[in-house]
Each structure stands twice: as structure tokens, then as C-alpha cells.
Amino acid sequence: MRFTLYATLVAFFSGGVTESSDVSYDGYKVLRVKTNGLSSSILEKLSDLAFDEWEHQVGHHVDMVIAPDQFSTVEALGLDFHVMHVNLGESIAAESVSKSVWKRQAEDLSWYDSYHDYDDHIQYFRDLHDSFPDKSELISSGVSYENRSIFGLHLWGAEGPGKPAVLYHGTVHAREWISTKVVEYITLQLITGYNNGDNETQTILDKYDFYIFPVVNPDGFVYSQTSNRLWRKNRQPPPPPPANQSCYGRDINRNWEFAWDANPLGASTNPCSQTYKGEEPSDTPENQGLDKLVRDLRDQAGIKLYIDWHSYGQYILSPYGYNETLYAPELGKWTKAAALVSEAIHDSSDDRTTFTFGPSGAVLYTTTGAAPDHVYSIGGAEFSYTIELRDTGDFGFVLPPELIRPTAEEQWAGQKVLLSLLDEEFFDGVGPAIVA
Incomplete structure (x- = not known):
């Protein structure tokens, strides 16, 4: 069961994270969806609805970003979820608000x-x-x-x-x-x-x-910090054609030599994936x-x-x-x-x-x-x-x-x-x- 679920989630997150500039998340929500007992067909529906750039699996949950016009569709699926960020854009903006002034001293x-x-x-x-x-x-x-x-x-x-x-x-x-x-x-x-x-x-x-x-x-x-708050990978250009030329970056933490190719579930060969291993x-x-x-x-x-x-x-x-x-x-x-x-x-x-x-x-x-x-x-x-x-x-x-x-x-x-x-x-x- 664990293997099947993880394989489905790997497929779920193998889609496109393409080159993006000044991405706005105003109105987007972040949901934590309980994955225990979900069928592959439901996971496939979620993959069609989710905005891929918030990719995180924690235990028997998956966290995902949902566009404003897709939230009602997710609600209609009857899933067990809670909302982590009601408006992700506002949460990101709040990150930059400082309540104190740094005196530019290391011990401050x-x-x-x-x-x-x-x-x-x-x-x-x-x-x-x-x-x-x-x-x-x-x-x-x-x-x-x-x-x-x-x-x-x-x-x-x-x-x-x-x-x-x-x-x-x-x-x-x-x-x-x-x-x-x-x-x-x-x-x-x-x-x-x-x-x-x-x-x-x-x-x-x-x-x-x-x-x-x-x-x-x-x-x-x-x-x-400058273009897409949820960017994960490095900024290396895509590999040569026939790879998707709009997908930048490799996951540095799937790129180490040891066990690089040991398990197909451990990383992605798709340059558009968040876990693209190079x-x-x-x-x-x-x-x-x-x-x-x-x-x-x-x-x-x-x-x-x-x-x-x-x-x-x-x-x-x-x-x-x-x-x-x-x-x-x-x-x-x-x-x-x-x-x-x-x-x-x-x-x-x-x-x-x-x-x-x-x-x-x-x-x-x-x-x-x-x-x-x-x-x-x-x-x-x-x-x-x-x-x-x-x-x-x-x-x-x-x-x-x-x-x-x-x-x-x-x-x-x-x-x-x-x-x-x-x-x-x-x-x-x-x-x-x-x-x-």
C-alpha cells in the first residue's frame, strides 16, 4: 500500500514546473489533504486541480496550492483537508514585514x-x-x-x-x-x-x-525572493531537446552521486519535476x-x-x-x-x-x-x-x-x-x- 501510494504521488508531482517570472499567489489557497484511503482516480483529479509548485508529502497527507477558481471543485470531492493558507499571497507579503530594526551587528x-x-x-x-x-x-x-x-x-x-x-x-x-x-x-x-x-x-x-x-x-x-516564492531547484537551464525547454532547474538534493539511480521512486527524470535529478x-x-x-x-x-x-x-x-x-x-x-x-x-x-x-x-x-x-x-x-x-x-x-x-x-x-x-x-x- 505504501509503495502504491508513493508511486501515485510521484506521478502526481511529475508534472510541469516551468520557467516563471514574478509569480503572484494572491487568492491562492494551500491545503493539507489526507491521502489515506484515496483512490488513484481521486489523486489524478487532484493533480489536475493543483498548482504544482507547492510540493510536499508529509506522512499520510499531501500539501498543495489551489487556484481561487478551483477551490469549490476541490470541496466537491468530499476530501478530508484543512486550509493552511487562506490567501497565500497575503501570507507571502506578511513575511517581509519586520517589526524590529537590525542594527547590522552580528550579535543583534x-x-x-x-x-x-x-x-x-x-x-x-x-x-x-x-x-x-x-x-x-x-x-x-x-x-x-x-x-x-x-x-x-x-x-x-x-x-x-x-x-x-x-x-x-x-x-x-x-x-x-x-x-x-x-x-x-x-x-x-x-x-x-x-x-x-x-x-x-x-x-x-x-x-x-x-x-x-x-x-x-x-x-x-x-x-x-525576486520572482517565485515557491521555487525549489537551482536555476540551471533545461537539458537539450527533446526535453521541455521551458523547465529550468535541477534538484541539488537528488543530484549526489551515491544511489543517484538506485530507485525510480526516489527522484524524477522529468526536467519539469520539482525532484528532477539531472x-x-x-x-x-x-x-x-x-x-x-x-x-x-x-x-x-x-x-x-x-x-x-x-x-x-x-x-x-x-x-x-x-x-x-x-x-x-x-x-x-x-x-x-x-x-x-x-x-x-x-x-x-x-x-x-x-x-x-x-x-x-x-x-x-x-x-x-x-x-x-x-x-x-x-x-x-x-x-x-x-x-x-x-x-x-x-x-x-x-x-x-x-x-x-x-x-x-x-x-x-x-x-x-x-x-x-x-x-x-x-x-x-x-x-x-x-x-x-
Whole structure:
């Protein structure tokens, strides 16, 4: 049943997301539709009604955008659904409203009260570097298709660089703006904690080198800010004919070499699909640079921890994504660590945020060519996760600015726990987990 439903949803989302300019979502609604028990014919009707650019499957639900003139038709189908955004255009407009003024100082937390332009994010990381000049360096993993630098920051502790790596990626998917902010907040906490003499933070940075990239899909991110808020992929042109020449972009998180072609359900070969995996592994310039860094870190001091930050759904997902019944030998310790991170997030948040955890393919859905599988299998990372941030279906990709700071704060609480547990001694006797 799970295979049949997922196959239907893959077909459902294989339609066209074509080149678009200044897309308006005024009057459009975002619905969360319960898919349990739905026939393929009903799903096909939905595929005819939905505007494809909000693609998200969470558990037994699918979230979709409906044009104003199609809502009554959806209602007539008698589906079990609720409305996430009554007017998506208004929700998007509200994202840009800031209730505070950022003083352009790295430690000013009003930065986390609103979303910001791409150039501001570059400046923010420069400011972070300036606040930690002797123990950090500005770095890049390469350039995007449109020649933007994939900028980042390398942090280290008292004894200088050269320790095992902690690698964070944010904003792989352009529309997932909250991931940028979370990665930046964690970077800020590492720096300010170290500068302020916090023993826990100093121990972490003395033990590991951090390589932090808040926006690894800069072209898509800029496009989502200027032309289409729901843009997901990079901005690479379509492949040569006979491919559809109006469909731009590849999904960077279906483009990694490992398991790129392992499962037809894990990605799409249709250039118009949101999960288009490219013509061959690592055929995006963004992925080529990221992969080179992964291999370089592997060959230096190794990768201790990798996290790919996304939204949404509130999950902590470990390999493997490409096979729902294949479990890595390290799954036991990954699951134990994720459980403790989930507990820390829950205990730290005012609204007791809950995160589900487990192997990606078994817990969520099948993905091929995905970063955590590759960074574990090729990069040798001891811990490798995707973290899907807030929320579980009230706002989705368009998370209100007032939720930026709570989301970031709870993730820092989780990271403090995780980073303190990475030593092998903690996991002595923990064998592979068995997932029902």
C-alpha cells in the first residue's frame, strides 16, 4: 500500500514546473489533504486541480496550492483537508514585514525577527567572521550556475584548525528560508558562546572544526525572493531537446552521486519535476563544489557530523533514503542520538515541539541522490542527518517571521546535546536498530 501510494504521488508531482517570472499567489489557497484511503482516480483529479509548485508529502497527507477558481471543485470531492493558507499571497507579503530594526551587528538578535535578502546574508557571515577573526575564515565550496559564491564560514578552537569536521548545509531547496536562519543562529551561538567563555561551547569548538554553509543554492534562493516564492531547484537551464525547454532547474538534493539511480521512486527524470535529478550524477555546479569539499574533509581529518537543514515536517532523518528497508550498521547510535536531540528540542520549546526520527526511507519517503546518504557512504561521516524544521502543517514553507527565533533556539538546544554526544564511548554497546 505504501509503495502504491508513493508511486501515485510521484506521478502526481511529475508534472510541469516551468520557467516563471514574478509569480503572484494572491487568492491562492494551500491545503493539507489526507491521502489515506484515496483512490488513484481521486489523486489524478487532484493533480489536475493543483498548482504544482507547492510540493510536499508529509506522512499520510499531501500539501498543495489551489487556484481561487478551483477551490469549490476541490470541496466537491468530499476530501478530508484543512486550509493552511487562506490567501497565500497575503501570507507571502506578511513575511517581509519586520517589526524590529537590525542594527547590522552580528550579535543583534533582531536579525532573527525577519527574513533578509541574499546580499544581507553574505554581509552577516562577514560580520560573524569579524567577531571571531583569529579562529575563523570565510570559505566557499565553489560557485553556482549563475556564478554566485557558495559562501560559508570555517570555525575552530584553541589549538587551531585540523580537527574532525562538523558540516552544515542550509537552503538546499530555495523556498526553505527558515533553514538559512537556523544555520546562521547556530553559527552565532558557537561564536558568542566561545567568546563569552562558555565551557560547553569552548569544548565543542576545541574538539571539532565547523564548516557552515547557510545557502548552498544561491541562485534558487535569489529567484525565490525576486520572482517565485515557491521555487525549489537551482536555476540551471533545461537539458537539450527533446526535453521541455521551458523547465529550468535541477534538484541539488537528488543530484549526489551515491544511489543517484538506485530507485525510480526516489527522484524524477522529468526536467519539469520539482525532484528532477539531472541528466547524470553531480551535473550541477553547486553539487560538484559541495561534493569536492566533502571528499576533501574526508581525506583530511574526517567528517564527524553532517546535517542537511530543510523544512518542513519536524523530522530528524538518517540514512538510508533510497531504500525503505535497508538499515545502516550505525543506525542504532544514530537513532539513540536523534532521540536525545528530539527530547532536548521538546523540552526547550514553549510549545513542546515534537520531532519524529528514524531512517529517511522508512520514516518519510524514498529519495535517491540525497546528501545524507552520500556524505555517509562516500564522505565517511560518522553521523549524517537531514533535519526537517518547523512546522507540521499550519504554515509550511511560508513560516511567519515571529517563528524564526523559536525555531532557531530549539535547534541550538538540540545541537548542544548532539555535539556533546559524538564521542564513541557514549554509544558503546549500541547495535543496529530494528525498525518495525
